[in-house]
Amino acid sequence: AQSVTQLGSHVSVSEGALVLLRCNYSSSVPPYLFWYVQYPNQGLQLLLKYTSAATLVKGINGFEAEFKKSETSFHLTKPSAHMSDAAEYFCAVSGWTGGKLIFGQGTELSVKP
Amino acid sequence: NAGVTQTPKFRVLKTGQSMTLLCAQDMNHEYMYWYRQDPGMGLRLIHYSVGEGTTAKGEVPDGYNVSRLKKQNFLLGLESAAPSQTSVYFCASSPLGSSYNEQFFGPGTRLTVL
Numbered sequence: 001a002q003s004v005t006q007l008g009s010h011v012s013v014s015e016g017a018l019v020l021l022r023c024n025y026s027s028s029v030p031p032y033l034f035w036y037v038q039y040p041n042q043g044l045q046l047l048l049k050y051t052s053a054a055t056l057v058k059g060i061n062g063f064e065a066e067f068k069k070s071e072t073s074f075h076l077t078k079p080s081a082h083m084s085d086a087a088e089y090f091c092a093v094s095g096w097t098g099g100k101l102i103f104g105q106g107t108e109l110s111v112k113p
Numbered sequence: 114n115a116g117v118t119q120t121p122k123f124r125v126l127k128t129g130q131s132m133t134l135l136c137a138q139d140m141n142h143e144y145m146y147w148y149r150q151d152p153g154m155g156l157r158l159i160h161y162s163v164g165e166g167t168t169a170k171g172e173v174p175d176g177y178n179v180s181r182l183k184k185q186n187f188l189l190g191l192e193s194a195a196p197s198q199t200s201v202y203f204c205a206s207s208p209l210g211s212s213y214n215e216q217f218f219g220p221g222t223r224l225t226v227l
Contacts, residue, residue, distance in 0.1 A: 009153060034215065043117075043203060043218035044156075090155060100146070100171070101216060103155035 002027045002093050006104035014112045019063075019078040021107050023091035026072065032094035033074045034101065035065055039087045047089070050074060061085070086111045114139050117219035119204050125225045126194045134189040134222050136204030144207040145187040146171075146216065147179060149200040156203065162187055194226045 007022040025031055032051050036044040048059025055067045061084075065076045074091060088108045092101040120135040136145065143164050148156040158171030162181040176198060178190045187206075191198060201223050205216040 004155075036218075041221075043220045044205075045218070046215045049215060100158060100161065101156075103157075105153055105155045 002031065002102050004091050004093050004102055004104035006089075006091050006107050008107055009105060010108045010110070012110040012112060013081045015083055016080050019076070019081045019085065019109065021076040021089050021091075021109065023065075023074045023076065023104060024072055025074060025091075025093045027093060033065075033067065034092045034094070035059065035063070035074075035076050036090045036092060037087050038090065038106075044090065047076070081109075081111045083111050083113065085109060116140065117204055117206055117217050119202075119219040119222050121222060122220070123223050125227065126191075127227050128195060130194050131190070131192050132194065132224075133191075134202055134204075134224075136187040136189070136206075136219060137185055138187075138204075138206040138217070139185065140206060140208065140217065141184070142206035142208050142217070143184075144209070144216075145181065146205045146207075147177070147187065147189045148203045148205065149173065149198075150203060150221075151200050159189065159202075194224075196226045198224065199226045200224060 003026045005024045034049045035047040038044050048057045050067045058064045063078045088106050090106050091104040117138045146161040147159040150156050157173045160179040162168045165184040168179045180188045201221050204219040207214050207216045
């Protein structure tokens, strides 16, 4: 079975500060990992995905994530937060070849001026 | 392309009423999914379809039915709505079944059952 745990349901940072959103996964097979972002009252949008090509993955809007197999982690970072980054972020793991995604609980990011 | 669209955007039902949520995609994707989103629980898969005419149960299928009569459409039905089905429902589609393909999401339907 596969699962995802996001540490912290709510993270608050100041504008310009580092953003770090934590995701740990459990998988019995090599995982494919995703980060999605959800802006208020909208659907989910893909930020980035890990598909085993490179452990450091760069996504849209300056976000990146590093796959660490030894730590079973896929944390999302951004060097400098912007007000427009305020949203809910979901980590997900692909559970089977049919593409079914298993989502974490989500982390709401707030950015203070 | 419109991508993934969902109808309606909002709906209020009384307990016991029925309704159908419509999802449409214009990307010729084979796979389609229905999720529900509840606070603190992320997204949970209700049902999914791997192609026209086929459907399968996801993580939380009870109280819901689905149909995929046309490749571009995926319907989610509630036969007898319950307050526990108050949620935001998202439809998604994927071009292939392989694990690394991203899913494309619709804007969601906010359903309240009184």
